[in-house]
Amino acid sequence: MVPYEYYVALSGLLMVLGLIGIAVRRNIIALLISTELMLNAVNIAFVAFDMKLGDVGGQVFVFFILTIAAAEAAVGLGLIMAIYRLRRDVDTETLTELKH
Amino acid sequence: MSVLQEIVAGLGVPNFKVLIPEIIILITAFIVFVIELLTKARLLITVVTAIGLFLAAIPTLNMEYGDLTFYGLYIVDSFSLTFKFFLILSTFFVVIVLRPYLEAKNTYYGEYYYLILFSLLGMMMMVSAPNLITFYMGIELASISIYILAGMFKKDYLSKEGAFKYLILGGTGTAVISYGIALIYGRTGSFDFVTIANTITSDNLDVGAVAGIAILIIGLALKASSVPFHFWTPDAYQGAPTPITAFMAVAAKISVFAVILRIMVEAFPFAYEVWNTGWALLAAASMIFGNFVALRQDNVKRMLAYSSIAHSGYILAALAAPSGAAFTALIFYSLVYIFMGLGGFIFLSAMERQYNWSNNINDFRGLAKRSPILALFMLIFMFSMLGIPPTVGFFGKLGVFIALINSDIWWLAVVLVVMSIVSAGYYLRVVIYMYMHEPQSKAKVNLSVGEAFTLAFMAVFVLILGIYPTVFWDISQILSSLLVAGIGR
Helix, strand or coil, X not given: CXXXXXXXHHHHHHHHHHHHHHHHCCEHHXXXXXXXXXXXXXXXXXXXXXXXXXXXXXXXXXXXXXXXXXXXXXXXXXXXXXXXXXXXXXXXXXXXXXCC | CCHHHHHHHXXXXXXHHHHHHHHHHHHHHXXXXXXXXXXXCHHHHHHHHHHHHHHHHHHHHHCCCCEEECCCCEEEXXXXXXXXXXXXXXXXXXXXXXXXXXXXCCCCCCHHHHHHHHHHHHHXXXXXXXXXXXXXXXXXXXXXXXXXXXXXXXXXXXXXXXXXXXXXXXXXXXXXXXXXXXXXXXXXXXXXXXXXXXXXXXXXXXXXXXXXXXXXXXXXXXXXXCCCCCCXXXXXXXXXXXXXXXXXXXXXXXXXXXXXXXXXXXXXXXXXXXXXXXXXXXXXXXXXXXXXXXXXXXXXXXXXXXXXXHHHHHHHHHHHCCCHHHHHHHHHHHHHHHHHXXXXXXXXXXXXXXXXXXXXXXXXXXXXXXXXXXXXXXXXXXXXXXXXXXXXXXXXXXXXXXXXXXXXXXXXXXXXXXXXXXXXXXXXXXXXXXXXXXXXXCCCCCCCHHHHHHHHHHHHHHHHHHHCCHHHHHHHHHHHHHHHHHHHC
16 A cells, blocks of 8 residues: 555645746646645545545545535636626736736 | 424523523514515615614623523623623614714615624624634624625625735635644643633643644734734725725724634733743734824825824733733723714715815814814814723723833834824824814715714713723723623633
8 A cells, every 4th residue: 555655745745836827827827736736635635544544534525525626716717707708818917017 | 202202302492581682683684684575665674683783682781690601612601791792882882873974875774783683693792702703603693794884885896806905815814713723722622711721721832732822813913903804904994885894994994803812811821921932923013004004095084094003003002911900901992982973974975965075184173163172072082082081982992001101011002102193193183173173165064964973973982981980990800800700600
């Protein structure tokens, strides 16, 4: 069996990838995908710790995170639709009007 | 006995009596939902929401026995009841000023009302969380409702942009908070504050636990809009409809401060050195950055957004000292911030309905000649945020300052005082424009009853509390001593 540390390392890697995505991507859909990636990284971490502890609490928490990720994605896609309808654009460089 | 009866007998029924405020809020939200669907009667929706909030506030005041219910997932104690009362109070004032603003801006939706109630429900869950799961669900219910509220300005691009930035950074905050929870869970095997506090002691504090606490602090700082995790704040605050900005800047912030205090004191008393240093640095950064950037703002709404970052700094500075006096100062400052914060933002929301008002600093020219009373109210709010003695803001800052000095954290106390002086630059600028310039237009200022009542109530309370802060100070002291006593529960 794969030791749990490997899963934790994987989840940390995915988390960092998500953070890098938030920092460098300019497409608003990619930004939303990055936040979802981070939430899924957390799910992997919870299941891995669950395996280590032999407890079910972490698995229950994963369900909560899945629900919240779905709600957040729904709101985010709604906002992306509204932004696209007003501007016909998905690039943060050209979309940003609120500065300083 | 059927299987269902056996299950119920085995688990026991949760004590729903202590949940009456939450239940009333939830039922009101559904009633408003149905009314909005069927009738579109705007006045009726406002009145039903206000009555629901009023009914929910009564049991928070006269509830005699709290309880740890829902199998240890929900705690109702004096701390949570007090904060629930003030959250409901601030939501009430937002609700009564909301309709005139939305109608003047031609962006009325009935959805605002029940989304505000759902968000309030999330905040109430947050402040009565003895468990990381409850805390997480509460903070997400509150945040996701606010993402929608902030972006609901009809055909207004800035609102959408601010809401989207808030969603992306708030979503990052959520992910970071849950990663911190995962690490703490992996170390302790529990989500319960007391179990966490009992599992780790300061002797066996290892890298895993410290990393979990640090990541959780970063996520909480993002939700409390503390520098360097504040990027969403000015944009979301500027884009959102102004009463919603007031709701975000006051109710959402206050509940986050309450939950930060509870998590730090109840779950991580063993690591107080870690979180003291962390919050001290975040607070100093927020005070310095928030005040200096606010100095160059010409848009008063954006200026107040930066000033709310600075106020986060003043409030979080109290967490740098692990003493009862510091927790008292934090609770006191959060409670009195409700009055100045709501006053400032609702003043803007009332003025935005007037002809040709764009929140620019030039619009404030000669306001004292157009409407002396309104200018006086704004003067009181600005003096209170600045911390000038006859107003309550002074005692908020004094409490934090004394707590810092008692714990020998001089550098942060000095930063607090210096930054308060810097903040005079932009608060007094508003006052100078109101009183020392000639008005550009002679147009009369028309206020609705709700707005006039709210502004008068807030201004009078800021003054009364400034002259006689004892009541609130006593409440804060009792709450902080109960919180500290609860560690060994």
